[in-house]
């Protein structure tokens with residue numbers, strides 16, 4: 001069953017009199033439980049696509065149906081609510097609140113949802129334990145490594161048990177070993193049934209997924225099964241670890 005259905009999606013950014021067509025007629029659908037990578041050169045529209053799919057930005061033309069809900073024309077408040085229940089989003093730069101400790105960061109989406117404080121704590125604790133941070137719950141981002149911060153961000157993205165996890169270059173700022181740790185977490189979440197959509201520049205990261213959507217100049221130029229070829233030197237590939 002399709003959890004994401006996009007038809008003729010167009011995104012135009014307007015800056016003064018200048019219009020830039022960042023996405024130019026994208027049609028695709030993603031089934032529940034798939035693990036999909038989005039690839040393509042810089043400026044090809046990957047982040048624009050993710051931000052629209054993640055309800056962080058709105059499309060200009062076309063249609064987007066998320067888990068049966070038509071997204072266009074929704075108010076900001078309705079969009080925020082849909083996002084909170086349907087999507088976990090992981091950014092390259094973690095986007096954690098610096099003044100809050102790990103567990104408070106993870107509790108944030110549950111606060112918006114109005115979950116009672118003791119239940120919130122319990123759920124946040126479980127999410128942090130599931131990403132291997134059971135011992136780091138009261139540290140602030142500044143006291144943590146990049147990989148640990150990204151794991152806090154993943155815990156925050158999964159704490160509300162949203163069906164879709166989206167990540168825009170989540171390992172872009174991390175070393176190889178930490179990248180592998182993060183990819184293992186995504187794989188485990190995928191095995192539990194979460195739909196995963198991940199933007200990456202690295203072909204080796206894409207080998208962890210099932211399907212690769214390639215963008216160029218705001219268009220979807222190919223939609224193929226991911227290469228499961230794990231031969232070669234690179235230690236980021238899943239089969240080698």
Ligand SMILES: Nc1ncnc2c1ncn2[C@@H]1O[C@H](COP(=O)(O)OP(=O)(O)OP(=O)(O)O)[C@@H](O)[C@H]1O
Nearest residue numbers: 013014015020022041042043044045046047048049
């Ligand atoms: N807020 C914005 N306002 C105006 N133009 C934008 C905005 N965001 C992106 N763009 C433009 O839209 C196009 C697509 O940008 P996007 O960020 O989606 O690319 P990308 O594929 O994610 O690139 P990268 O690999 O560098 O992250 C680019 O030409 C970019 O300059």
Ligand SMILES: [Mg+2]
Nearest residue numbers: 046047048168
């Ligand atoms: Mg980008």
